[in-house]
Amino acid sequence: GLSWPQLSYIAEDDKKRVVGYVLAKMEEDEEEPHGHITSLAVQREYRRLGLAQKLMNQTARAMVEVYSCRYVSLHVRVSNRAAYHLYSEVLGFRITET
Numbered sequence: 001g002l003s004w005p006q007l008s009y010i011a012e013d014d015k016k017r018v019v020g021y022v023l024a025k026m027e028e029d030e031e032e033p034h035g036h037i038t039s040l041a042v043q044r045e046y047r048r049l050g051l052a053q054k055l056m057n058q059t060a061r062a063m064v065e066v067y068s069c070r071y072v073s074l075h076v077r078v079s080n081r082a083a084y085h086l087y088s089e090v091l092g093f094r095i096t097e098t
Helices: 051-067 081-090
Strands: 007-012 018-027 034-042 071-073
Touching: 007 051, 018 051, 034 051, 051 071, 051 081
Parallel strands: 034 071
Antiparallel strands: 007 018, 018 034
């Protein structure tokens, strides 16, 4: 099988310090290949600059191009308002369970 994570991207500042990252995996479902975001983080002082959106878009694009992914899922706490807003409003994720 595939080793975890299949996809990972980092965001660096101008001094090459890591300021954000995303980790993702493909669920092993042959009928409907889909990806899952396992972790996304951006350092506090680099938030609201579009880094999370860029990391997520790059990951989703790679999932489609490399793995023929049909959709991407993730879990987020409703209490994490900033992340909930990012996923549902900015990135257009559909909420299926709360």
